[in-house]
Amino acid sequence: MPRVKKIEKKDEKKPRKKMTPIQTVRGMKDVLPPEQTLWDHVINESRKMCQNFGFGKIETPVVEFSDLFERGVGELTDIVEKEMFVFETRGEEKVALRPEGTAGIVRSYIENGMSKWSQPVKLYYEGPMFRYDRPQTGRYRQFHQFGFEVFGDPCPAVDAQIIYLAWKICQKIGLKNITIQINSIGCKECRSSYKNVLTDYYEMKINKLCTDCKRRLLKNPLRLLDCKEEKCMQVASSAPQIIDSLCTGCHDHFKNVLEFLDELELPYVLNSSLVRGLDYYTKTVFEVWASDLENGARQLSLGGGGRYDNLVQSLGGEPTPAVGYSFGIERVVEQLVNAKINIDMRMKKDVFLVQLGDKARKKILRLFDNLIDANISVGESVGRGSIKSQLRIANRYSSKLALIIGQKEALDNTVIIRDMESGMQEVVTLEDAVEEVKRRLS
Ligand SMILES: [Zn+2]
Ligand SMILES: [Zn+2]
Secondary structure (H helix, E strand, C coil): CHHHHHHHHHHHHCCCCCCCCCCCCCCCCCCCHHHHHHHHHHHHHHHHHHHHCCCEECCCCCEEEHHHHHHHCCCCCHHHHHHCEEEECCCCCEEEECCCCHHHHHHHHHHCCHHHCCCCEEEEEEEEEECCCCCECCECCEEEEEEEEEECCCCHHHHHHHHHHHHHHHHHHCCCCEEEEEEECCCHHHHHHHHHHHHHHHHHCHHHCCHHHHHHCCCCHHHHHHCCCHHHHHHHHCCCCHHHHCCHHHHHHHHHHHHHHHHCCCCEEECCCCCCCCCCCEEEEEEEEEEEHHHCCEEEEEEEEEECCCHHHHCCCCCCCEEEEEEEHHHHHHHHHHCCCCCCCCCCCCEEEEECCHHHHHHHHHHHHHHHHCCCCEEECCCCCCHHHHHHHHHHCCCCEEEEECHHHHHHCEEEEEECCCCCEEEEEHHHHHHHHHHHHC
């Protein structure tokens, strides 16, 4: 390719300029190794708990047709109106980076014929979500969620089970001062009568509302209840409550959910202004709140969920009841950091390798390989010279044993096994080393 060559030559003649380093895109964030330990802790405990509750993992693409969210999450929601990363592909498809997890999973449930599987279908997921939100501390345009969904079971016990699982995960992660905020927003029927009551109320107060709320009032009055504008919050505080408008079916469902929660002794709070920012919910909605003791006990929502009995059908599937929950991993990690919750962040390694001199270093590499093959976790610091600095690193890994090869051992094909707790040392042949380590670890 002569053209390319020419350009290269031309570039070479230019004086070298210092390149401006490229930075992360606004609202995006790197997660570096020290923080990863907390992430791993949160994700591992959540995964384990979901598996204990019989959930299987699902992964759906980050990119979906933007229609999916317009129809699923709702055109009048903040997410779809203002916050979606929408773009056209080279093939002129209108797509979006997913702003939340549920719509994609419902799409997958329908597309893969999961209604033919034995019900209920229980799925959990984790991964990045994208919202073109105003970046502020602790909130990013790419953030991560962990969530779980149950399809095909209308029973209030399942709502309670989802809430219980959300609660158990908080316990396992080590979060303190957690409450469950819960409400019912009814079904299509009783919600439409509530919407009338609510519209009447808000029309009398229309001058006290923000522009967004004025606009939304006719199409979706429910959203006015969770507007974050100070003046709208004041109007919302004395608005009629949906509980009083629930039909018998929805009322009984909610009562049953609360009875199950009582049975499980979960600390819930009835919160009539909780409507969640998404259109697809029916009946039970809930959020998990943490009191942020550092900031004057401010309440912080870590995640939310609820029942969405119409979503599968409205996205083209069979009528299928469903309920789910998701939490923000960044939020939970931040909470762990703020609350100074102690998580053992040391990387544990069963054995640590120490060497002195080039010959020993070569033997150590071979020994490292044999130990890894025997499924023993190994720490090393082959780049370092002094035994003292290597043993210091061994302590950081809280290894039970150190295997030391000095100049003499390298010549004799032996290795010193040192018990890090007692300090007792023993010399064995290199050949026997792996077996001896296994024996001492078991
Ligand atoms: Zn109802
Ligand atoms: Zn408002």
